[in-house]
Amino acid sequence: MARGAGEPSAKRAKVDEADEEEDPLVRIRKGVVRLLEKASANISFIAREAIAFAFPFTLCADFEAKNEKLFRRLPPELWQKIVDENLHPNDLVALAMTCRFFREKQKDLGKKMVTDLTSDHLCDLRKSGRMPSHSMGWFQWVCDTFEFLPGFNWSYGSPGITPTWLMRRVKGAVHEGDLLNYAVFQGSIEILRWLVEEKGWEPNPETDQWAGLGGSIEVLEYLWETGNLGIWGGEREHEFTRDVCAGAARGGHLEALKWARSQDPPFPWYEETCTNAAAGGHLNVLRFLRAQDPPCPWGWLTCAWAAKGGHLDILKWARSQDPPCPWNEWSCANAARRGHLDVLKWLRRVDPPCPWDERTCQKAAKGGHLEVLKWARSEDLPCPWNSETCAEAAAKGRMEILKWLRRQDPPCPWNSETCTRAAKGGHLEILKWARSEDPPCPWDSTTCVWAAKGGHLDILKWARSEDPPCPWDSTTCVWAAKGGHLEILKFARGQDPPCPWDRRTCYSAAQGGHLDVLKWARSQDPPCPWREGTCFRAAAEGHLDVLKWARSQDPPCPWDEMTCAYAARRGHLEALKFARGQDPPCPWDRRTCFVAATEGHLELLKWARSQDPPCPWSRHWCREQASEYGHRHIIDWIDQQEDESDAEYRESNDSDSDRSYDSSGDESF
Template sequence: MPPDTRAAALPHELLARICSFLPPGDAILTVPRLSKALAAAGEPRVAELRADVAALEEEMMYALEAGWLGVGVELFSIPLWALLEAWPQLTWQQQMRCAARAAFHGDLALLRWALPQLEDDGTFLCAAAASGGQLEALQCARELGYEWSVSTCVEAAHSGHLAVLQWARAQQPPCPWDEETCSAAASGGQLAVLQWARAQEPPCPWGEETCWAAARCGQLAVLQWVRAQQPPCPWDIWTRQEAVWAGHLAVLQWVRAQDPPCPWDEDTCSEAAERGHLAVLQWLRAQDPPCPWDQKTCNKAAGRGHVAVLQWLRAQEPPTPWDEETCAWAAECGHLAVLQLARAQEPPCPWDEETCAWAAKRGHLAVLQWARAQQPPCPWDDRTCGCAAGGGHLAVLQWLRAQDPPCPWDEWTCREAAGGGHLAVLQWARAQEPPCPWDEGTCREAAGGGHLAVLQWARAQEPPCPWDELTCAWAAERGHLDVLQWLRAQQPACPWDEWTCREAAGGGHLAVLQWARAQDPPCPWDKGTCRAAARGGHLAVLQWARAQQPPCPWDVWACFFAAAQGPPPVAEWIRSQAALECFVAL
């Protein structure tokens, strides 16, 4: 009988050990398909990897909604077999992200397969490869004809991949770069990259943003080097501001020690207080002369809830000034402890109606209740109810009106509720005895916000909520064609005038303007329609208006000057039309 030439199976422990060295993508997707035992052995590592993904999940979701694919490319590359299975079900954004992750990690096999499948110019993939320092991946993308942009140099510089940057710039033509390349190197603390970039002929350009980036990221050595060059990298007040915001005291101390020092002003202290950087604030005030401050310093500390900072500010001699805005900021942000501290001082921090109004606006009922329980209570006025209604805070509004005497309200309460689309708030306010008053502003706000259900309910009451010509104008201004159509379909129709066409044109809402003019009789217009379109830079609207028979009237001079500060094509078109119509040359 011939000997058994089959290799003996590897022990489970050894296989598990081998699997532990697999790339993350294989650990998550491949190992579970091998056996349940190996999957169980690798579960702790897989759990850690999944936690990393979950930590970025929300950020990646917002990035995808914004059309930005750069978040999450540093995550593991997906195995090719898994991508082949999933590819048809993936969205374009998901496909691009998978390819970018492969580029970042240098997964050439996946990249060579994925690139021909993508409908993209490749600039994002080149940037991902540069960010990961994957020169071969970058070369692969370029060999397949994919483009690159400034972002390639930016990503290489920020991550410190000098070899990638050098190769990119050595090509013919070289990969483009600009001031952002130096800024990226500075923010990443990549001094060697920055030095090389500036040693080229011509040197990579830089500007104030380079100093800002170094200061923001606490890269003092980089900042010192860029300022030591001849001529030095330019800087301005924002360098100081970035250091203060980030709390980099050493950077701030150095920029102030220069001759001349980087400038500062009252905003310097308020920025430190806003971020809660007490050590920075203490140093600023210990200088001779001290950095100036004003009421904004206390206001910003209160708004961010920095109790320790506020206590220190008021313990100085003389204390940092504060005013009614300090309490208002604390109330708006719901910082009851800060508000209590401010009012417990002798004399207490002043407050006014803004404190209650802003607490109501943000729905901070506990803050509002405490403020009104004091002796004397914090003052309020009709803005408090209006702010609660505008924020949709029905419980707050109900509490306000249940007090004795109730918090006053007026037409603004209904206006704010309607403008925010808060139908339940509006219904409750009108169901009271007597009902909260309303006027034409309620319908205007509902129309302007596109809240058709609110508008329909308001008009269905007996008597209906009043409206006027501005109701149609506000709907047109915001481009709410469905609202405008409903308004005009009522019996009798909501009135309109020239302002409807003006507002539609000014907002660039051509479909709204076309519909309004197609009615019988058409919505009236005047010279203000063309002027509004010109001021807003809406060339298509202006061209359509002038192409009608008869054309929309215009004052060519007024339109030209209205368009002068906008997109050049609008002013150029007006000039050409003026010449054709034999107006005086502009």
């Protein structure tokens, strides 16, 4: 029971009063105030100002002392209940900033003070009834308290096709467009007008989808009338208003969807509109979409997402149409991933049955759904499986499932990926069991790589202690360095023979900002090799301390134009200033201005062009990139410049440089 919980109120009040008198912070504050009052008649104006400045801090000490006394009476489980049931996840940051006690309490509860503004998260909150309506005051507080990058930066493309640097946002960065889209989703026209008309923030290519997700016709009308829907590359394109329909379908906002289609010309729609309606479980929306003339198009993703959400009613209706909605193996795989056995049974019982393949067993193992696996394999024509099924079970630490898979006749196949995934997840017991089988599960150097990357020293030691030891290569040191796992790196290099390393170890340490790792690597005899990649990866992540140290060595770590370009890409102006302020300065070329314009870093672009001589650029190229990514502030500034110079671009083809793609997972631009 909490202290004082069973005491009479009068007695408890006396105890509380005594506690207040005994609190050291409160006693110190009162003493300071008395001394200041006695001296106030004889002190100068400057001293009076000092008192006025110091007084609020004494009050803060008073309040925090009372918080410590009162709030600590609540047991941890009650704090957990208060936070879980009454606090919106996106308000954790605001609560933590209120006082030290709240900040520490959230850490005790294991809460991550991260604002999640992703559409899936906000839609789930709204569906669960936990989506609050933030006031104008909240938005004003956020704008006054936090720093936002101008414009909007978004990721697009396909992994393996689109270069990594085009798909990746600045880590932890929040742009003006993020908050504007949140206001659009919330549906407050007052807040939206304030952001657009008073703050001067501009809608962006994702605003259309957020407006549809929010479902406010008033917001949609405002954006449409002000020319802020269908924006692409800084220009209005009617084709891109299709995201309004897709967003409205995802949110289940039938009236908003009808409004969009009633415009002249109607807002376009496409297969994703039906897919989103199915994913959200909105059968009424899907019926409306397909009842139009011509109907909204659909494809196999409609059934796949309905199965993933367990929306059997949508699946039945979609397949009852003439012609039925198409489907493929992903419907069964998605049902298995989420453990929707009833959906999977229906999919396989209809005539003809929905096709399935190895992905059904893979996803069931990944989700930990043993009953789904057993049913799938018990059918007259068992669902096929492959080695990926065991790998998925190992990755998630599903020992029961993995054992069941290997006890079948014949057993589910496995390969080195099973050991690799176990090491990646830190599942030592699974790794030991897999290697104890007869014959043992195979492994290769990626097992050590993933153990090092995850910081799992126990796994790495065990793997290397086996007879024969698990193989390793230089990539083990690369990922240990990138993760800042110095003890793993020391262990790897302390073996006989030591684990090999190369220049990637240094630039991975620099990329992760792990100066202690980099210092240790360079202090060895012989030192770990390094090249230009160390500097430009430090600059890319804004690790100025790493960059300064690397250049202070004798001889200094080499650098080239990529150092300035990567600093500009991520908006790290201080790193760029340092690089150019050296004697001789770090070289740069027009890629510095190019990436600054692409990412919307106006202050950095201004500074680069203000130097003597200015950083080379292609005016046309920079403007084109700013336009493509919707950075109106960059376009306006470029148009105001009188300098018409245009640098000639020469691309490097040095295949042996640190710019090339390598196993550390980074790409050049």
